[in-house]
Amino acid sequence: MATEPEPQSVLSPLTSAAIFLVLTVEDGGEQTARELLADLPGLTRAIGFGAPDGRLSCVAGVGSAAWDRLFAFPRPADLHPFTPLEGTRHRAPATPGDLLLHLRATRPDLCFALATEIMKRLRGAVAVQDEVQGFKYLDVRDLLGFVDGTENPVGPAARQAVLVGAEDPEHAGGSYVIVQKYLHDLDAWNALPVEAQERIIGRTKATNIELDADDSHVALNTVTGPDGEEQDILRDNMPFGSPGRGEFGTYFIGYARTPDVTEQMLRNMFLGTSAASHDRILDFSTAVTGTLFYVPSADFLDDLPDAPARGSAVGTAPPPAAGSGPVPAQADAPGPARPASDGSLGIGNLNRSTSS
Numbered sequence: 628m629a630t631e632p633e634p635q636s637v638l639s640p641l642t643s644a645a646i647f648l649v650l651t652v653e654d655g656g657e658q659t660a661r662e663l664l665a666d667l668p669g670l671t672r673a674i675g676f677g678a679p680d681g682r683l684s685c686v687a688g689v690g691s692a693a694w695d696r697l698f699a700f701p702r703p704a705d706l707h708p709f710t711p712l713e714g715t716r717h718r719a720p721a722t723p724g725d726l727l728l729h730l731r732a733t734r735p736d737l738c739f740a741l742a743t744e745i746m747k748r749l750r751g752a753v754a755v756q757d758e759v760q761g762f763k764y765l766d767v768r769d770l771l772g773f774v775d776g777t778e779n780p781v782g783p784a785a786r787q788a789v790l791v792g793a794e795d796p797e798h799a800g801g802s803y804v805i806v807q808k809y810l811h812d813l814d815a816w817n818a819l820p821v822e823a824q825e826r827i828i829g830r831t832k833a834t835n836i837e838l839d840a841d842d843s844h845v846a847l848n849t850v851t852g853p854d855g856e857e858q859d860i861l862r863d864n865m866p867f868g869s870p871g872r873g874e875f876g877t878y879f880i881g882y883a884r885t886p887d888v889t890e891q892m893l894r895n896m897f898l899g900t901s902a903a904s905h906d907r908i909l910d911f912s913t914a915v916t917g918t919l920f921y922v923p924s925a926d927f928l929d930d931l932p933d934a935p936a937r938g939s940a941v942g943t944a945p946p947p948a949a950g951s952g953p954v955p956a957q958a959d960a961p962g963p964a965r966p967a968s969d970g971s972l973g974i975g976n977l978n979r980s981t982s983s
């Protein structure tokens with residue numbers, strides 16, 4: 628029997644520290660990016676070896692616009708740019724990203740050391756679109772104060788939910804990941820009575836018990852397949868922020884075997900369902916980024932396919948995915964937003980996206 632391709636460490640247990648790096652590859656930076664991808668497992672081992680309890684890992688994802696620039700190899704079947712959504716009150720923007728590096732460890736210093744080494748190698752070859760250092764907060768709570776991650780699949784169910792299989796044999800062992808950076812209006816949230824917060828989330832705050840409410844965040848994100856079976860994703864959300872700057876956020880990251888499942892959840896949240904016009908978590912949380920990546924298997928990184936012949940990659944990426952209510956995708960547009968000179972994302976005021 629053929630052995631299953633080894634996945635990257637997408638299934639590694641949740642840790643207390645993470646760094647999320649979203650990068651775009653500069654013209655001419657492709658070879659350096661390829662070398663980094665090939666060296667990543669070795670770099671991670673080198674830095675993590677001396678601290679085995681630190682469980683250092685790094686998952687690399689490749690964005691739609693970058694695939695044909697980096698590899699002369701068939702595209703993963705479901706790789707496309709993030710589909711932006713325009714709801715009646717809230718929007719999910721698409722933002723640029725050619726590479727995602729998701730670093731995890733039980734110690735922030737290990738993530739920091741590996742990120743430093745990675746960026747040293749990539750300097751000049753990439754532009755940093757976003758960097759977030761996340762931490763586990765209290766007893767695994769988000770900054771809204773609720774326990775986050777309870778309903779994640781585990782064991783064989785997690786593998787089944789997250790890893791590409793026979794449906795795309797050339798990419799078996801891979802995964803799709805969507806990231807979004809949310810900023811919270813904590814003053815407004817904390818002004819709500821706890822019972823109102825619990826109805827919005829769909830779980831009790833102190834005891835984390837699920838409530839029966841078909842318009843809650845939990846209900847809107849309970850997605851079923853054609854046979855009524857639940858469709859899971861694997862989340863490793865991380866709080867981040869800066870009390871000094873009054874910034875409080877959740878970095879959403881969801882791995883799945885097909886991006887369809889996460890995209891359905893996002894449509895439920897932003898465009899609504901028969902039970903709710905939108906997810907009320909969004910009245911207090913603004914999505915300021917949104918990018919989709921494909922995570923190749925570890926075997927793929929071990930033995931990278933050839934680079935495309937120069938000039939052959941132009942125009943091979945598909946158009947943005949169709950979705951209900953999307954606005955034009957910007958992720959693959961020429962000349963993606965480069966970081967502003969102040970080091971910010973350069974996309975203006977990130978505090979609120981509500982139009983009313």
Ligand code: HEM
Binds near residue numbers: 890
């Ligand atoms: C502001 C950002 C977000 C926050 C603070 C947040 C927080 C939470 C919390 C507290 C829960 C309940 C406990 C749990 O099962 O984890 C939950 C559940 C869940 N969330 Fe989120 N979430 C956010 C964004 C998202 C997004 C963007 C998606 C999907 C696209 C998502 C998908 C889910 C799913 C699938 C569940 C489990 C539902 C079930 O019980 O089956 N979340 N989230």
